[in-house]
Amino acid sequence: MKKFLIASGVAVMALASVASAQGYQFSSNLTVGSTGPDVVALQTWLIANGYHIASIESGAAAKGYFGSQTKAATAQYQAAKGLPSTGFFGPLTRGLLNGGAAMAGTVNATTCPAGYVCTQVGNPASNGSNGTVAGPTGITTPGVPGIMTVTAGPLSSSVLNVGAQQVPVLAIRVQAQYSDIDVQSLTLDLGNNTSFYNKLFNTLYVTNGTSVLATQPLNSGTVVQSGSEYILGIAGFHFIVPKGTYKDIIIKGSLNSSIDTAYISGNKKPTAANGLANSFNNVATDGWLIGVVSQGVRGVDGAGLNLYSTGVVGPQILTVNSSLVDNAQANVSLDYASPLAAAVPVTDTTNNQYLGLPVLTFDVNAQNDTLHLHDVKVSFVTSGPGSITAAYLYQGSTQVQSASVSGGIADFNNITDGTNGATIPVNTSLPFTVKVDVTGVTGATSITASTTAGMVVYNSIDGTTAISGIAAGNTQTVSSVGPLFTLVGAPVITKAVQSTDQSGNATTSYSATFNVQVTAVGKNINFGLAGSSTPMFSVAAAANGATTSLAIYKNGSIDYTGTAGLGNYNTNSTVTASYSQPTNTTISSDGTYFTLAQNQSVTIPVTFTWLVKNPGANTYAAQLQAINYENQGAAESTATFMTGQTAWRTSSI
Numbered sequence: 253m254k255k256f257l258i259a260s261g262v263a264v265m266a267l268a269s270v271a272s273a274q275g276y277q278f279s280s281n282l283t284v285g286s287t288g289p290d291v292v293a294l295q296t297w298l299i300a301n302g303y304h305i306a307s308i309e310s311g312a313a314a315k316g317y318f319g320s321q322t323k324a325a326t327a328q329y330q331a332a333k334g335l336p337s338t339g340f341f342g343p344l345t346r347g348l349l350n351g352g353a354a355m356a357g358t359v360n361a362t363t364c365p366a367g368y369v370c371t372q373v374g375n376p377a378s379n380g381s382n383g384t385v386a387g388p389t390g391i392t393t394p395g396v397p398g399i400m401t402v403t404a405g406p407l408s409s410s411v412l413n414v415g416a417q418q419v420p421v422l423a424i425r426v427q428a429q430y431s432d433i434d435v436q437s438l439t440l441d442l443g444n445n446t447s448f449y450n451k452l453f454n455t456l457y458v459t460n461g462t463s464v465l466a467t468q469p470l471n472s473g474t475v476v477q478s479g480s481e482y483i484l485g486i487a488g489f490h491f492i493v494p495k496g497t498y499k500d501i502i503i504k505g506s507l508n509s510s511i512d513t514a515y516i517s518g519n520k521k522p523t524a525a526n527g528l529a530n531s532f533n534n535v536a537t538d539g540w541l542i543g544v545v546s547q548g549v550r551g552v553d554g555a556g557l558n559l560y561s562t563g564v565v566g567p568q569i570l571t572v573n574s575s576l577v578d579n580a581q582a583n584v585s586l587d588y589a590s591p592l593a594a595a596v597p598v599t600d601t602t603n604n605q606y607l608g609l610p611v612l613t614f615d616v617n618a619q620n621d622t623l624h625l626h627d628v629k630v631s632f633v634t635s636g637p638g639s640i641t642a643a644y645l646y647q648g649s650t651q652v653q654s655a656s657v658s659g660g661i662a663d664f665n666n667i668t669d670g671t672n673g674a675t676i677p678v679n680t681s682l683p684f685t686v687k688v689d690v691t692g693v694t695g696a697t698s699i700t701a702s703t704t705a706g707m708v709v710y711n712s713i714d715g716t717t718a719i720s721g722i723a724a725g726n727t728q729t730v731s732s733v734g735p736l737f738t739l740v741g742a743p744v745i746t747k748a749v750q751s752t753d754q755s756g757n758a759t760t761s762y763s764a765t766f767n768v769q770v771t772a773v774g775k776n777i778n779f780g781l782a783g784s785s786t787p788m789f790s791v792a793a794a795a796n797g798a799t800t801s802l803a804i805y806k807n808g809s810i811d812y813t814g815t816a817g818l819g820n821y822n823t824n825s826t827v828t829a830s831y832s833q834p835t836n837t838t839i840s841s842d843g844t845y846f847t848l849a850q851n852q853s854v855t856i857p858v859t860f861t862w863l864v865k866n867p868g869a870n871t872y873a874a875q876l877q878a879i880n881y882e883n884q885g886a887a888e889s890t891a892t893f894m895t896g897q898t899a900w901r902t903s904s905i
Contacts, residue, residue, distance in 0.1 A: 811872075827861070
């Protein structure tokens with residue numbers, strides 16, 4: 253493999269030549285959930301070598317459990333060594349910490365010029381074949397002089413968190429003209445406040461955005477004073493910028509796991525007013541500062557000439573915030589799959605009960621840290637003869653905990669860390685479902701569930717976490733007698749131009765179809781046909797108490813509910829409802845209604861039609877909002893649980 257080097261005598265280092273972890277030999281793969289002496293040894297080595305595990309270093313947690321912070325520290329070490337930064341402690345990483353012994357039998361001795369980053373080709377650890385090293389690519393324009401231009405590059409965020417590791421703090425954009433440029437050293441200005449390296453940062457890294465090219469610890473031996481400024485030099489790396497292009501050097505920093513609140517309270521920035529005055533290039537500026545001194549970037553062109561940046565780069569103003577753990581937050585909201593308002597029959601008609609009725613699904617989002625539920629209080633508002641005897645909290649199909657219901661409250665409390673289903677990984681959301689046992693249902697019993705402000709969520713070090721939001725579910729009505737209505741498929745709406753008069757006014761017909769499935773629970777149920785005084789689907793309010801079944805939405809807002817006619821539509825048309833007696837039902841002697849026998853089910857298609865004159869750009873949708881029925885031998889009733897539920901509404905056209 254051809255290697256391009258700009259000078260002879262470049263030092264060579266073996267990829268496998270890495271100091272072992274103080275003689276300890278790791279024997280197994282490790283990942284989140286692993287325990288034992290290998291985990292203790294790994295955590296001890298990581299901390300000793302500057303890869304911080306905040307919960308252990310603070311004393312909040314003991315060594316021996318491989319958690320999310322150990323995974324993050326392992327990933328940082330892997331990134332520093334050019335390995336895939338997965339956080340999984342597997343054969344490659346284990347081989348490095350074992351002094352290369354684990355790799356010796358599977359990889360030929362492969363070398364990479366010092367200061368370069370090389371890439372392993374193939375996966376010899378899995379198949380036993382010999383691996384090769386790809387790169388590095390050096391100067392491809394030998395003998396050609398070039399021009400180097402250095403400016404500030406974009407930084408994704410200037411707000412950093414206590415304990416954050418290898419986070420971007422400065423972007424340096426290097427542009428190469430006429431020749432490739434090999435950037436080999438940097439001189440950084442850390443401002444005139446020693447707190448930058450004494451209180452906040454412990455290490456800075458030169459990276460190409462992904463791989464670490466050079467590492468420099470911050471202390472009184474590496475940072476020197478030049479006038480009023482504190483300067484840090486970093487050399488011994490190679491960052492190739494091809495001619496005619498630009499590339500960004502990303503300076504990353506690792507912050508101390510513990511920082512005095514005097515330097516972070518309220519996102520504190522150093523100013524003269526708070527006694528933490530700072531300056532860059534002798535110009536006073538509020539904030540923690542980092543930049544590049546004049547002539548602080550040195551590159552070498554194809555002719556072997558040293559090129560230096562002109563002027564200063566920066567400063568980049570940084571804000572140090574409290575740690576991600578301290579800023580962790582649980583965001584609670586209603587899940588999209590939470591049960592819609594519905595009327596359901598009891599599942600046990602002998603004992604008049606419904607066991608395990610889903611009443612609420614809520615989401616918990618873990619912001620900034622891995623969280624776990626510790627205490628969840630759910631309140632219930634009920635009416636009717638039935639009562640809730642027990643409640644259950646589920647994550648998916650896993651039951652997290654059960655609780656009795658007292659005073660309308662179910663308290664799922666003291667959920668310990670590690671309880672199956674109770675942990676929410678950082679920056680993810682998980683849905684939790686609440687189910688209840690409803691007993692004594694001798695009539696219609698309605699239940700509405702919601703989370704309360706009494707929820708307690710712990711962060712990864714078992715500290716309490718701020719909570720934002722609550723989730724209120726839809727009303728579920730459980731009945732021992734009556735109809736169960738469900739919607740089969742999504743409702744459909746269509747439109748067609750019927751006619752256009754001599755003035756160009758177009759009359760458009762709209763049709764909306766709903767397929768309604770009905771099950772008779774407890775007894776026979778009667779439904780009026782279109783010609784009866786109490787039709788199943790009514791299109792206008794009536795003195796006999798029949799409720800209007802249809803609401804028409806115009807441009808997203810209700811425009812018709814049957815009470816005001818169709819005046820807004822500039823036409824004399826009326827809304828019509830078209831449906832007929834389904835099979836497997838009995839027609840009355842006068843032909844005005846049909847009867848659905850107890851425990852039988854049918855699907856009834858109903859189509860609503862109306863006309864609009866000159867709809868223009870207006871859009872229309874239809875909402876099924878009420879169904880009239882009669883429990884045999886009882887008074888006329890109406891189901892309205894679907895009112896306002898978008899599942900019972902067509903799209904807008």
